Amino acid sequence: MSPAILQLVIFGIEEAVTQAPGLIAELQQIFANGAPTAADFAALRVKVASESYGQFVPGSSIPPTA
Amino acid sequence: MKTEPSNLSIFPTIAAIGIGLATFSGCASQTAVTTAYKSEAAADAAVGTAMSAWGAYVSANHPPVSQEWAVQKAFNDYQQAELAAIDATTAYASAAGSNSVAQTQSEAAAMTAASTALTELINLASQFETSTNK
Numbered sequence: 001m002s003p004a005i006l007q008l009v010i011f012g013i014e015e016a017v018t019q020a021p022g023l024i025a026e027l028q029q030i031f032a033n034g035a036p037t038a039a040d041f042a043a044l045r046v047k048v049a050s051e052s053y054g055q056f057v058p059g060s061s062i063p064p065t066a
Numbered sequence: 067m068k069t070e071p072s073n074l075s076i077f078p079t080i081a082a083i084g085i086g087l088a089t090f091s092g093c094a095s096q097t098a099v100t101t102a103y104k105s106e107a108a109a110d111a112a113v114g115t116a117m118s119a120w121g122a123y124v125s126a127n128h129p130p131v132s133q134e135w136a137v138q139k140a141f142n143d144y145q146q147a148e149l150a151a152i153d154a155t156t157a158y159a160s161a162a163g164s165n166s167v168a169q170t171q172s173e174a175a176a177m178t179a180a181s182t183a184l185t186e187l188i189n190l191a192s193q194f195e196t197s198t199n200k
Contacts, residue, residue: 026111036103041156044103048110048148053138056117059125062134 102155102177106148109184113144120191133194140190144183151180 033040054064120137123129154176158169 020115023111023115026114027108030104030107030111033104035100036159038156038159040103041152041159044107044110045149045152045156048145048152051110051114051145053117053141056114056141057121057124057134059121059128060134061124061128061131062138 098173099155099159102151102158102173105177106152106155106180109180110148113141113148113184113187116188116191117141123191129194137187137191137194140183140187144180144187147176147180147183151176 052064053062054060124134151173154173158173161169
């Protein structure tokens with residue numbers, strides 16, 4: 001990773017500390033873990049697959065999709 | 067309880083993290099699988115935060131439905147790219163050191179596609195927020 005990109009990422013994380021503490025807590029948990037297991041990959045896949053637009057935008061004007 | 071940002075000012079921050087995640091995909095070492103997994107998990111966390119911020123913005127400002135459709139499509143595109151990246155990394159990990167150059171390139175391409183989709187999603191929502199507030 002180039003120093004410029006690394007600097008950009010560090011800046012982003014520093015900003016997120018103040019703007020989105022929930023995200024930082026989640027990132028800390030992710031990066032504190034060691035090598036991922038097959039179960040970790042499976043759990044991540046299930047989590048991503050289960051997410052939907054309507055879940056994040058409960059006040060949406062568009063109808064939910066199946 | 068997760069504390070979410072009340073507006074979309076967090077988006078440039080998340081975009082910066084997303085750009086960094088894309089560059090992790092080029093690692094070709096023993097820690098490549100661990101790095102890829104953490105990048106994918108972090109991307110999902112970042113998108114969750116971004117989408118929650120978009121959700122709060124929609125509730126407060128009621129943007130045009132066309133904008134919501136566009137963000138929903140970008141979210142769905144990201145989700146498919148993220149799932150493809152997870153599958154590619156899982157396959158890469160299963161090969162346990164016997165990966166071909168093609169497999170390595172495929173895994174890196176999937177990671178890059180997921181990062182690109184993430185960045186497009188965040189840029190789109192951020193652009194709508196900016197145009198609505200003008």
